[in-house]
């Protein structure tokens with residue numbers, strides 16, 4: 001979440017999101033991305049569920065690239081010719097039949 005969208009109310013940082021009833025305030029905290037070190041806004045629901053660690057899905061993806069993701073059990077490797085090789089698990093829905 002980019003910091004240029006963050007505003008302050010009583011010293012609490014928040015962003016405006018498009019919610020059910022129009023624009024709503026989403027309070028949260030300024031955190032430091034564990035991957036790139038950038039300051040970023042984390043909404044409070046993400047702090048509560050423990051997922052507020054990174055500034056972007058890209059950073060969390062890079063941090064968890066490989067094997068630690070509970071969803072993605074495949075692997076990634078760079079071949080000698082420079083192509084990135086992605087291993088898809090046998091039972092993964094993305095794997096083509098045949």
Ligand SMILES: [Zn+2]
Pocket residue numbers: 033034035036037038054055056059
């Ligand atoms: Zn980051």
